[in-house]
Amino acid sequence: MAQRVELRIGLALAALGFLLAGLGASVAVLARDLDKPTDQLALLSSAFAVGLLIVAATGALLLRTVAIGTVLRLGSLVCAVGAVCLALAQSFALAIAGGLLIGVGGALLVLVAPLLLHGPTAAVRLTKVNAVGSGIGIFGPLAIGAVDSLGATGRLALLAAVPPFLLLAALPSPGDGPSPHDETQRAPASHLFRGWLRVVLAVAVEFCFVVWAVARLAATGVPMAAAALLGSAFPIGMAVGRAIGPLRWRDWSPVVPVGILTAAGTLLVTSFDAPAVVTVGLALAGFGTAPIYPLTIAALVATPGINPARLASLGALASGTAILLAPTFLAALAGWLDLRTAFLIPLPLLALLWAISRDRQPVPVKEPA
Secondary structure, rough: OOHHHHHHHHHHHHHHHHHHHHHHHHHHHHHHHHOOOHHHHHHHHHHHHHHHHHHHHHHHHHHHOOHHHHHHHHHHHHHHHHHHHHOOOOOOOHHHHHOOOOOOHHHHHHHHHHHHHOOOHHHHHHHHHHHHHHHHHHHHHHHHHHHHHHOOHHHHHHHHHHHHHHHHHHHHOOOOOOOOOOOOOOOOOHHHHHHHHHHHHHHHHHHHHHHHHHHHOOOOOOHHHHHHHHHOOHHHHHHHHHHHHOOOOOOOOHHHHHHHHHHHHHHHHHOOOOHHHHHHHHHHHHHHOOOOHHHHHHHHHOOOOOHHHHHHHHHHHHEEEEEEEEHHHHHHHHHHHHHHOOOOOHHHHHHHHHHHHOOOOOOOOOOOO
């Protein structure tokens, strides 16, 4: 039963990972197709974030009235519709609607994943299924670049995510989630806020690269199709990082060593204007960023004394807040300065994440028996 649940969550996150990894290339291609400045297309990631926020506001209530398996199927169907809208959009409004639907559907998937993969090995199981998503995500920008090089808009490649989503929507429910935690010993509000903030920072750093990596490569002078192909360096780094899992160094939080690698990749992306160096920087940043979200979301959902459904909704709120603010702020900086300089924004986010992670004990990561 546990393996079947992991398989379905892995399939859901694989299809979602394909869409999200292709989001940056889609932004760049859509800007060209609609003849709009790239920074104006930040609204696409904002629409995705709004979808997350909608689910965050309603998730706890939804999970009290609808079975978790049904939510998984609903999220898959909504994602499929959103992918079709974004792939075929001939107008800015339809593209934004597609981003919003992918946000709502993706948020439903993100909402149920930590609930279905709960328990003392949640961090390992979440890292494993996220590794599948990152691995498949490699093909997102590659497929967009390949299709675009053939003369059609590369966004048509997003349609490849639709069949897996429809399959998941058609399958019977994989089961219900965990029982609520014992609420007799509630965690302090400050502990809960810090857990939420750690997820915000983790997702913010990741989506700065997801949304703007291809645009950064295009700014180095390479053609759009080549930029989309080279943009796969970030999801490749993510896939490798999640396959390896959290890095350990003495008694430090595992967030610290992977954060150092992410910072090093960020400096390569911003310090040089050579496509090859930027590509290497993206791969290194992806490798470093990879374990941060699974670690932080598993720690948040494991907070004692609070119903896990509420915590999962709080995690969706954290993701939506990060995706709404970070890429949009980076785009605003790019309009004021330039994209190369604006890409330094992950560094202060990482510094704050380190500061609030130093005295946090990592969640258990032993393999399931």
